[in-house]
Amino acid sequence: MATKSTGGTEKTKSIEVKKKLINVLIVDDDPLNRRLHEMIIKTIGGISQTAKNGEEAVILHRDGEASFDLILMDKEMPERDGVSTTKKLREMKVTSMIVGVTSVADQEEERKAFMEAGLNHCLEKPLTKAKIFPLISHLFDA
Amino acid sequence: MEKLCDYFFIYFCPNLMICKNLFIGIAISNKLYIFFFSLLLPSRRVERAMDTLIAQLQRRFCDFTISLYHQGFLDDQFTELKKLQDECSPDFVAEVVTLFFEDCEKLISNMARALDQTGNVDFKLVGSSVHQLKGSSSSVGAKRVKGLCVTLKECCDSQNYEGCVRCLQQVDIEYKTLKAKLQDLFNLEQQIVQAGGRIPQVDI
Numbered sequence: 001m002a003t004k005s006t007g008g009t010e011k012t013k014s015i016e017v018k019k020k021l022i023n024v025l026i027v028d029d030d031p032l033n034r035r036l037h038e039m040i041i042k043t044i045g046g047i048s049q050t051a052k053n054g055e056e057a058v059i060l061h062r063d064g065e066a067s068f069d070l071i072l073m074d075k076e077m078p079e080r081d082g083v084s085t086t087k088k089l090r091e092m093k094v095t096s097m098i099v100g101v102t103s104v105a106d107q108e109e110e111r112k113a114f115m116e117a118g119l120n121h122c123l124e125k126p127l128t129k130a131k132i133f134p135l136i137s138h139l140f141d142a
Numbered sequence: 143m144e145k146l147c148d149y150f151f152i153y154f155c156p157n158l159m160i161c162k163n164l165f166i167g168i169a170i171s172n173k174l175y176i177f178f179f180s181l182l183l184p185s186r187r188v189e190r191a192m193d194t195l196i197a198q199l200q201r202r203f204c205d206f207t208i209s210l211y212h213q214g215f216l217d218d219q220f221t222e223l224k225k226l227q228d229e230c231s232p233d234f235v236a237e238v239v240t241l242f243f244e245d246c247e248k249l250i251s252n253m254a255r256a257l258d259q260t261g262n263v264d265f266k267l268v269g270s271s272v273h274q275l276k277g278s279s280s281s282v283g284a285k286r287v288k289g290l291c292v293t294l295k296e297c298c299d300s301q302n303y304e305g306c307v308r309c310l311q312q313v314d315i316e317y318k319t320l321k322a323k324l325q326d327l328f329n330l331e332q333q334i335v336q337a338g339g340r341i342p343q344v345d346i
Contacts, residue, residue, distance in 0.1 A: 032241040032278050039226045039234055076273075103277050126281040128222050 022046035022136065023067065027057045027085065028074040028101070037072055037127055044133050046070075053077040054085030061094055068096045070136060072127070075102050075114055083117045090118035099135065101125055196339035203330045207344045210327070215320055220283030221346060238282055239324055245278045246287070246317040253310055257303070268306060269298040275313070286316050 024046050026037045034050045041048040049068075051057040054077050060066045071089070075082040086098055100114045100122040115122055123131050210216045227234040249271045256267045276291035278284075290313045297305030331341050 030245070030274070030278065030281075032238060032245060032281055035238055035241060036223075036226075036281055039231065042231075043226055043228075103273070104280075125277060126219050126222075128219075129226070 022069045024048040025057060025068040025071045026050045027054060027071060029053050029077040040127060040129050040132060043129060054080030054082060057085050058088050061089060061092055071096050071098045073098055073100050075100060075106065083114050086117040086119055099123055101127060192338065196334060196337045199330060199334045199337060200339060200342045203334060204342055204344050206327060206330060208346065210323060211346045214285050215323060217283045217285040223282065236328055242278050242282045243321050245275065249275045250314055257307055263303060265298050265301050269295060272298060284320055287313060287320060290316055
């Protein structure tokens, strides 16, 4: 089941996209990573929703109502992995920025295949504010 | 005096409140209790005693934190977790660390079960579990656990059964050691806060 959390703006400036907070979907089977990425997004001023695997992410987009500025997509997940999910979302004409999240152990060919599935960018775990913040700011400014 | 210490420790710890005029301070460190009663002491002396207690706890906290990094238990990623914690999510680090230790228990148990099937070990399952554990340990900054996961993955890839068993035992010991040390760290934080102090920033 996907869950929502609202970002706070107490300490940091919000990153606004067309005068709204960045809305992020975090797709990861590991609850630890979901919590960590949720907190990172909250700290940089975004709001987030989570999905436990690629299948949940696809179901969220099925009715065409979902609208995310950014999707953080883990690569290795049960039921439907990151590569398959990214391909499927692009087939469904999802235009959100999709950033793949890979691990150090992933081979170059695996990363390339992930990118070719339709990613906008790829980041290596563990994610940090320093890795995500400049990526979002830069791409949305462009 | 010690029996009175025990009495108050049992009934009031860990939610001990410090009153200005009736001052009771308890610092628990290697079974050492510092215990003051003062209805008669002027409040300025009480405050000075409190400040000393807080400073001692803060020093212990800093030294202990630094030792965890220098001994290789933690790396920069743990610092990143601390930076994310704020007043709105004061237990974020403890929450994430708890999830990590739950991961450890589940994945180590899976691997142990797979390795128990002597002659028919599913090295793919072991490899997949250790890959997950390596990811989790990397996310929380558990440096030693992560390092052992790398070695375990290598043993698994080469289907080195004895190597896997040995390594898994070390992973088990290492995560339990880290768990105990982080519990000590969180206890120190709690004592500082209960004494009315602030958790110091530690530069590593």
